[in-house]
Amino acid sequence: MKITAIETHVCHARMRNWVFVKVLTDQDGLWGWGEATLEWHTRAVVGAIEDISPLLIGEDPTRVEHLWQIMYRQQFWHPPGFVRGTAISGIDLALWDILGKIHNVPCHKLWGGPVRDFVRLYSHLGGGKMEDFYQTDPSDAKRFGELAASSVADGYTAFKSMAVPETMSLEGLKPIKYAEACVRAMREAVGDGIDIMVDCHARPSPAMGLQFAKALEPYGLYFFEEPCWSESIDGIADVQRAVTTPIATGERLVSLHQFRDLLEKRACSVIQPDIIHIGGLSEARRIAALAEAHRVSMAPHNPQGPVSTAASIEFGFATPSYIICESVHQDVPWRDDIVKDGFTVEKQGRIVRPGKLPGLGIEINEAEVKKHPFQQETILRTFYKDGSAGDW
Template identity: 35%
Template sequence: MEKITNIDILELGSPEEKSSPWSSTILILRLTSSNGNVGYGEAPTTLMTHPVLESMKEVSRIFQDKDYYNIEANNREYYKNAFYISKSIEETAALSAFEIASWDLIGKDLGTPVYKMLGGVFNDKIKAYANGWYSDCVEPEDFVSKAKKLVNKGYKAFKFDPFGNNYDKLSTEGLKHSVSIVSKMREELGDDIDLLIECHGRFSTKYAIMAGEALDPYNPLFIEEPVHPELEFGLYDFKKYVNTPVALGERLLNKEDFARFISSGMVDIIQPDITNSKGILEGKKIAAVADAFGVPVAFHNAFGPVQTAATLNVDYTIPNFLIQESFEESWPEWKKSLFTGYTIENGFFRLSGKPGLGIEVNEKILNESRTEAMEPLNPNEPPWVVSGTFKQ
């Protein structure tokens, strides 16, 4: 029996992170097995780095000395002990990191990529959409100028939040300004570029509908989290008036959550996050639930390179894959160089095909990036927005 013999929980970060304050720190898990192989996982951090880190310590008490091939049994053992896990993103995030690292170990033991253990390649081209690219963009011309630079690199899809500092409500001026940004993007980039509208769950239902109706004419691929997450029943009203597909899922924590949203018709495109919804196998199950209802999948992916690699391994295998989020163009250099093993070429992701997640760590950068800091807290804008955009 191969087992987990050593567990290292590493917080990394740097003040170089300018675009995405929510991921200025990342949590990397390193599992060492009894045969000497090393597997990596990752947990999300959005203003919860230290709580998630502490939860990872709790999960380690369950996983220490366990046979890491027993993915289902180990997850269920933690589930049995973690009384609040169905509602605690700190716990599901911590558990996800261990699940991902277990798959990395198994793949390295067997000499095969994780995606080959999940059904093999179904999608040989993984279309990326750029996010995080629009830091300090306020006026329509700002957005267009930065987007065109990425079009020149081959990107054909862009997600962005055009709503400035409007929160809960959307002012008349705020609505006009948002429309001016989206209309200018469509006019300048053309109809062959996908526009994805990010709301960050910031609106009450009435104002979400106002925004959705106003942006419908510009044919977005989807509008993400249009209403506050606790107002999910407002999505029924939203969908009565707005034609743009609704996407959500980064705040849902398991396949049961997704089954409820999908079966009740509240969502058109799901966005699970591999690093907070119990990992790779649960992600595959969530995609299967969605496929049964004809719902496409666009995994949320806003943190670090281990998350990206884990997500791509699932993307390769699912028939209902739609598009994949990418922040790579806005990452600071240390994060870009922390792991190697996947590439983005002409707007498409490709994995290396190496065993496990397919990635290799740069030990020097890993050691130099260690920190114990909390994420920055800017009194002028919340940490979930792209930097410099929470203004009108």
């Protein structure tokens, strides 16, 4: 069996372009689907996949690890590097999909079978309108409380929010009080039985991240995400050592080596590798083993398209340290027209039961994808009060 072609199918889905990767073989009807979505770098990833493809054409698609090593080691430039890491990930997912289809089992059975009965999902209160939250209007607290209650009414037992406002590298009490009011409103709205997460999007400096973490500690967050830049591992570690709240980070890290550094410094309690950036499911499994050795939980980053979600869920069924899956349903109303997936989402509790379809258990409708061709992503820019550039 040989790989005959690697195609990319770009689908514009509101704030991002989904990049679906199709690896074709010389066997009729046998192909695999992956995803290599990388916001604001769509053309670069499509080009990177085109650059990598000559390494794989003519190769046996069932040698997944061997092909991963070829993609990683050859052509001189190793990841980290998000463009190449994402390109490798998209192809790697498609190769696992092919392997599952050949053996007629879901991918999690290739990796030792299910370690749990269901995967838990969490929602995001932002719903794609996060920019509204950056105005530090005191009435926002009430709105956070209402959104939290609505998420619980929709069946979720956990949700994430953007309750920490943008701040300069050092500010006074106002943003701290604002964040605390918003989190207090959410906790009062849903009680102690619901898990609340707060994502800082790595905007604060370590000094501000530490203040936010201290102020929110009494509210029992499930985890507090990216309190500062992930390249400042020491800064994240300082925050983790100062509070009992589990600190989460990792969505902007690529490769086993960066996670090794993070874990060795005991900088966090939850790692959030993005399966379609770090090097795919092959690298995710290695990172999971490392996390297991450090007894650190995994909550993979997953805001992209449906193949990324299917891969995350398959990975979750086979990975003991996997605690929860980020879910996005409301990005585009036609999401279900693009993909047919095999797993079952139960509204009550928003949990996912394993599917029986082989591989990643999904099929992409290429005709529907063609209805949503590439569009330049909206350029999102942030400037502080004094006109200096901030982190979006």
